[in-house]
Each structure stands twice: as C-alpha cells, then as structure tokens.
Amino acid sequence: MEFRIDRSSGLPAYLQLVRQVREALRLGWLGPGDRLPTVRDVVARSGVNANTVLKAYRELELSGLVEARQGSGTFVKAGLGSTDPEVMAALRTRLAVWVREAREAGLDSEDIDALVRSVLTADEGGNQTTSGEGVAVL
Amino acid sequence: MSTAVETTDGAAVAVRAQGLGKRYRAKWALRECTFELPAGRVAALVGANGAGKTTLMTVLAGLLDADEGSAGAAGRVAFVSQEKPVYRTFSAADMLRFGARLNLVWDEARARRWLARFEIPLDRPCGKLSGGQQAQVAFALAIGSRPDVLMLDEPLANLDPLARREVTAELLSEVDETGMTVLLSTHVVAELSGVADHLLLLAHGRLLTGGDLDELLGRHVSYTGPRSEAPPALGGIVEARHTDNQSTFLVELPEGQPRPVVAGPWVERPLTLEDYVLAQLEATRKGARA
Numbered sequence: 001m002e003f004r005i006d007r008s009s010g011l012p013a014y015l016q017l018v019r020q021v022r023e024a025l026r027l028g029w030l031g032p033g034d035r036l037p038t039v040r041d042v043v044a045r046s047g048v049n050a051n052t053v054l055k056a057y058r059e060l061e062l063s064g065l066v067e068a069r070q071g072s073g074t075f076v077k078a079g080l081g082s083t084d085p086e087v088m089a090a091l092r093t094r095l096a097v098w099v100r101e102a103r104e105a106g107l108d109s110e111d112i113d114a115l116v117r118s119v120l121t122a123d124e125g126g127n128q129t130t131s132g133e134g135v136a137v138l
Numbered sequence: 139m140s141t142a143v144e145t146t147d148g149a150a151v152a153v154r155a156q157g158l159g160k161r162y163r164a165k166w167a168l169r170e171c172t173f174e175l176p177a178g179r180v181a182a183l184v185g186a187n188g189a190g191k192t193t194l195m196t197v198l199a200g201l202l203d204a205d206e207g208s209a210g211a212a213g214r215v216a217f218v219s220q221e222k223p224v225y226r227t228f229s230a231a232d233m234l235r236f237g238a239r240l241n242l243v244w245d246e247a248r249a250r251r252w253l254a255r256f257e258i259p260l261d262r263p264c265g266k267l268s269g270g271q272q273a274q275v276a277f278a279l280a281i282g283s284r285p286d287v288l289m290l291d292e293p294l295a296n297l298d299p300l301a302r303r304e305v306t307a308e309l310l311s312e313v314d315e316t317g318m319t320v321l322l323s324t325h326v327v328a329e330l331s332g333v334a335d336h337l338l339l340l341a342h343g344r345l346l347t348g349g350d351l352d353e354l355l356g357r358h359v360s361y362t363g364p365r366s367e368a369p370p371a372l373g374g375i376v377e378a379r380h381t382d383n384q385s386t387f388l389v390e391l392p393e394g395q396p397r398p399v400v401a402g403p404w405v406e407r408p409l410t411l412e413d414y415v416l417a418q419l420e421a422t423r424k425g426a427r428a
Contacts, residue, residue, distance in 0.1 A: 005332035010408030012352045013332030043314050047307035048332045049180050050314040055352075121401050 001029060001037065003046045013048060017056035025065065025080040036066060036074040150212065152177040152287050152319035153198060157207030160193050166343055167193040170207075173338060173348045175321065177212065177286075180313060182330050182351075183323040184415055185340035191323040192220065194340065195289050198321070213286025214243065220291040222276040226265030230258050230275050234282065241283040248312075249282025255308060256301070269296045277305070281312055290322040294329070306333055327412045339415060341422040355409050357393065362386045363404035371398040377417040388417045 001024050005013050024030040037045075039053045057074050060066045067077045102112050151174045158171040168190045175181050183191050196202040198209050199217035224233055230253055238244045253260065256274045264272055273296060280288060293309075294302045310333065313320055321338075324330065330351075337354060339346040347354065358376065361369050365380060369387035377388040388409070391397065400406050 007328055007331040008410060009331075010355075010410045010413070012355060012408075014352065016332070040311070040314055044307055044311045046332075047303055047310060049310055049335050051178070051180070051335045052332050118401065121399070124399065 003037075003042055003048065005046065005048055014052045014055040014059065017042075017048070017053065018059050021056070021060055021065070022080055025076065030076050032076050032079055034076045035072075036076070038073060150177040151175065152179070152213075153209075153211045153321060155194075155198065155207065155209045158194070158197060158204050158209050159206035160190075160197055160202065161205045168197065168204075168343045171340075171343075171345050172207075173345060175319060175336060175338075177319050178313075178317055179336040180310065180320045180334050181322070181336035181338055182327075182334035183321060183338045183340065184325075184327055184330075185323075186419060187325075189340040190343040191340055192291055193343075195291050195321065195323060199289050211287045214283070215287045215289065216280040216283045216285035217289045218276050218280045218291065218293065220295065222269075222273040222296075224264040224267075224272050224275050227263055229261050229263055230267075230278070231260040233264065233275050233279055234260075237279045237282050243284045245282050245284045248284070249278045252278040252281050252308065256304070270298065270301055273297065274305075277309075284316065285318055287319045287321065290320065292324060293322050294324060294326065302329065327415045328410075330411055337411075339418055341419055346418050346422060351411065355411065355414060358388060358390050358409045358414055359397075360386065360388050360407045360409055360413065361400060361404050362407065363402075370400045370402075370404045376421060388413070 001020070003017050003020055005016055009016060011019070021030065021036065030036075036057065039050050039057070042048055042053045043050050057066065057068070061068060061074075065076065065078055065080070066074050068074050099112065102115070107115070153173075153175040155171050155173050158168060159166060160168040171190075171194060183194065185191050193202070195217065196219075197204050198211060199215055200211075201217065225236075228236065234246065234249050234253075237249065238246060253274065256271075258267070258271050258274050258278075264275055267275070273293075277290075277293070280290075294305065297305060306329070309320065312318070322334070335351050336349070337351050338348045359371075361371065363370060363385060365383050365385050369375060369378075369385075369389050371389060371391070373389040373391045375387055376390055377386075379386045
C-alpha cells in the first residue's frame, strides 16, 4: 500500500498513517498475514520521516492490529470490521431509516453530518465524565 | 565537538545551545537561545525574515563565533548555506574530488548516487548548470561528507515543486540509512508535516518555542463558537479572535491533564503546524508593539 500525507490536515502525520492502514483493513485492501511496507520504502516513496512511520507502526502494534516480526517486517495480525455481518446489516438498516427521517425533516447531508458528530462527541464526553476524568464544559 | 552528551531524558543530544547570543555591532541578531536537539531528529527551524535563522545555523556550524553563551554539536557537521555554493569553473566531478580532499571522511558512492538520482551531468562546469542543479551539487557534497549533523539553510528554496518533493524524500532516506540529525530552516511551513519531527521557532532573535512537533501540536487546540470572552476549556490563550457573533481561541492545554471534552455550540479543531506557527508569530508581533 502507498501512504500519503495531507499536509493541510491538523491530524499529526503519524496518525494519518495509522488511519490509512485502518482504512485499508476496513476496505479489505489489507488482510491478516499481509506485510506492511518497510519503513525505508515508505520514507522513499512518500517522503515521510522514518520516525513518523515508526511511530505509526508502533501505534498499530499497540492496538493489536499488526505485529513486528524480528528481521522480516511488520505484518497484519487482525482484520478490522470483525463485527458480526448480521449485526452490521441491522445497524445499517436502522440508520437508513433514520437518515430518511432526517431528510424528510429537511436536513441536508451537512446537517446530518453535524448532528451525528455532535452526538458522537457528547457520547465520548459522557463516557469520560463517568470515569471521573473529563472536564466537560458547555 | 565530538563529546557525547545526553538530554535530560537520556536520549543522545546532537546539537546543544546554551544562552547563545550573537551581535552585529550594537544589534543582537540572536539572544538567550537555549535548546537541545536529540540525535536522529529532523528539525525545522522556522521564523520570519530576519528572525535569526541563518545566524543561528552559522554559529551552530562553527562558522561564526558567538558573543555569549555556548553551542556544540556531537560529531561532524556539514552546513549548506542558502546560496548553495559551488565553484563556477568546477564540474560536478571536480567538486566531488574537492570534497574527497577536504573531508576526513568521504563517501564517494553516496555523493555520486545523489547526483545520479537527480540526473546532474558530471562534466559540465557548475556555472553552466541551473540554480536547482547547482543546489544538488552542494547537497551531494554535504551528503558525501557523511555528517553526523546536517544543517541546511533554506534547502528547498529555488527548487521546483517536483524537485522539492524528491529532495525531501531522498534526504529522509539518507537520514533513515545513516541515522544523522538534520536541522533545516524554511519559510514553507505547510510542507513540513510528516517531514520534520522537531520544531525550533525563532522570532526577533529569540527562541519562542522548541520541541517534539506532535507533542507541541497535541498540546494546542482551536475552538470556534459563539462570541464570548473566554474559551470553553482551561488553558493558556495563545490567540483570541472575535467577530460580532463568533469567537475563535487557540488554547495551550495544561500539561499532564486529560484532554477536555467540549460540546455544545463549540467546535474543536486540531491545529495544523501552519496555524500554530502563524499564531505564535502573530502573538510576538503584538507583544513587540505593546
């Protein structure tokens, strides 16, 4: 796979690489057993700092998605999207109904996107507050 | 110059400056500059015109004496100035022979590989080469000397967009292979993401901030929301902008605390390096006026 860095993104470069690997896994371009490009290859092809690539690979390793095998490279250990396909299909159907309702209420794609994001943020905030750590301010 | 030194957290230090100052007649071009650059980093030296970038590099490279404080680099240093100097009557091959004579350590293959990579003719006088090609000869010479610390003043200026990308990638490959430390100055902050992993920000001859890039950016966040006097989370306000009905704050979050969760009418945005640098420079300009 080939990485690219969006230099106008506020997302740190190493997290962009992490996200691209996760995306490749989700889309099935990468599967368990596949080898990630060597650090040297990524540096040469994408003009990314080796420290950045190493940091991204370490992050992926920590999350259990890949494993580094001594001397032979970094390999995909687990796939993503391992949620039960039936559950996925059910969630999707319900979401589609919800999206239709939102459209009927006059929301466009951008409104829907903003709404989903605000609920996600609130949910993440809720989770953090219950753990007693979050500083939720209006 | 070759003594091994360590940072406070144990990593080897490649470049160190301690209260460094440099004066041209009565005017200080550099003042109270203190930092440590860990080995193996690719550091970007950023600042406005006249901020002291070239002065700092020249002093660090040992080409200019400091007027106060001290500076040191671990190992051999190569410095390519902004002018990318070559002898006009020398061909690229002559320049390499020159490099082999002048340097105690010389890696001919590495220097030749760089020239081949950028298709630089070896037999033409440098004066007949384009500005971009001359720059490549200067880079090849620096790379061939196998430095532990490579300092480049505006290395990408005068290169076309494709060459900028290729030089960057090639340079990072060299860093990966040799483990050398790079310090490069630039104006083009937008091109640094994923390239540099360390930042030194200079303004008016002083070091505003320095450190690991991801860490610096991770500690800052931008909030946009309804007009208000204070940001939605605690922290140091780097920049506040207001319109009639909207406020934008750039906040430095307190260290060692979990990232605050902000919802409601506020939108949180991660910071690009460019946002961060511009806000910092803007803040010093206001400070200088006050």
